[in-house]
Amino acid sequence: MKRFYGTELPNPLMLGTAQYPSPAILERTFRESGAGVATVSLRREGAGGAGQTFWAMIRDLGVQVLPNTAGCHTVKEAVTTAHMAREVFGTPWIKLEVIGHTDSLQPDVFQLVEAARILTGEGFQVFPYTTEDLVVGERLLAAGCEVLMPWGAPIGSGRGLSNEYALRAMRAEFPDVPLVVDAGIGLPSHAAHAMELGYDAVLLNTAVARAGDPVAMARAMALAVEAGQLAHRADPIEPRDMATPSTPVIGKAFLS
Amino acid sequence: MKIVLNGETTEIRAETLSDLLAECEFPGRVATAVNEEFVPAPLRNGHRLKDGDRVEVLAPMQGG
Numbered sequence: 550m551k552r553f554y555g556t557e558l559p560n561p562l563m564l565g566t567a568q569y570p571s572p573a574i575l576e577r578t579f580r581e582s583g584a585g586v587a588t589v590s591l592r593r594e595g596a597g598g599a600g601q602t603f604w605a606m607i608r609d610l611g612v613q614v615l616p617n618t619a620g621c622h623t624v625k626e627a628v629t630t631a632h633m634a635r636e637v638f639g640t641p642w643i644k645l646e647v648i649g650h651t652d653s654l655q656p657d658v659f660q661l662v663e664a665a666r667i668l669t670g671e672g673f674q675v676f677p678y679t680t681e682d683l684v685v686g687e688r689l690l691a692a693g694c695e696v697l698m699p700w701g702a703p704i705g706s707g708r709g710l711s712n713e714y715a716l717r718a719m720r721a722e723f724p725d726v727p728l729v730v731d732a733g734i735g736l737p738s739h740a741a742h743a744m745e746l747g748y749d750a751v752l753l754n755t756a757v758a759r760a761g762d763p764v765a766m767a768r769a770m771a772l773a774v775e776a777g778q779l780a781h782r783a784d785p786i787e788p789r790d791m792a793t794p795s796t797p798v799i800g801k802a803f804l805s
Numbered sequence: 806m807k808i809v810l811n812g813e814t815t816e817i818r819a820e821t822l823s824d825l826l827a828e829c830e831f832p833g834r835v836a837t838a839v840n841e842e843f844v845p846a847p848l849r850n851g852h853r854l855k856d857g858d859r860v861e862v863l864a865p866m867q868g869g
Contacts, residue, residue, distance in 0.1 A: 566867040567867040590866045590867065591864065591865065592864070594862050594863060594864035600863075617869070629843050632836075633838065636845060636846060705869075754869035
């Protein structure tokens with residue numbers, strides 16, 4: 550498995566920590582899925598210090614924490630959020646999101662590249678949430694990113710891989726770069742699909758957290774990414790239009 | 806003085822950012838910004854607040 554800024558992950562499943570029915574279910578979901586990365590966020594601290602309880606639980610899980618800049622719409626907002634996240638979470642990892650479109654939550658790739666350039670220059674290890682655009686991918690790498698995270702479909706939509714052709718092209722264009730499908734996964738088959746294309750990991754949240762049984766769904770996702778990865782390494786056959794018999798024709802009895 | 810703390814107008818006695826965190830009993834692991842600029846923890850002691858400042862105190866939270 551490829552390393553993410555020098556870190557080898559225990560498996561290719563990255564999970565978000567939002568929207569679970571309860572903290573106890575969130576904790577069980579991580580423990581039973583074996584996910585090695587947890588995305589987290591920063592929000593205003595309320596009375597009673599709810600954030601501290603949450604942080605204590607995540608810390609006890611022993612997973613790699615990936616803070617995000619969710620909800621940021623400008624370079625300045627994302628860069629400031631990244632600075633605050635680095636101090637709070639004590640990691641140079643940052644999932645860089647700069648949202649450009651309200652309904653689709655599509656990244657603003659122009660501001661994304663600029664924010665990535667600033668943050669990598671300051672020692673951050675940037676995981677950019679981007680589109681499947683190859684030129685943007687090139688620019689992000691030139692800006693110092695060593696990982697790319699194209700969307701599968703809009704965040705929370707559960708639509709799976711909207712543009713398989715482009716994701717396949719991205720994999721071919723950047724064979725040595727760790728690539729993560731981030732967002733849009735709804736089912737284990739979607740996650741397996743991403744891994745079958747040769748992606749290195751899948752990042753998802755809603756599909757697990759909003760499932761009727763998040764713990765079971767996370768286990769299904771973990772099995773799916775493992776299956777997809779194994780399948781990719783096993784060199785799958787190419788699809789074809791016509792049937793070919795799998796049972797040998799030679800030696801068949803003449804019985805008509 | 807009056808400041809805007811996490812979006813709420815708040816009357817405070819504290820004169821510095823670190824005193825504000827103590828006065829409002831914010832727990833340990835938070836990050837701070839004043840008027841949209843990040844103020845790292847080591848600089849909170851020396852950061853004097855003034856009337857009308859907009860202070861953000863952020864903590865770890867669930868995220869995707």
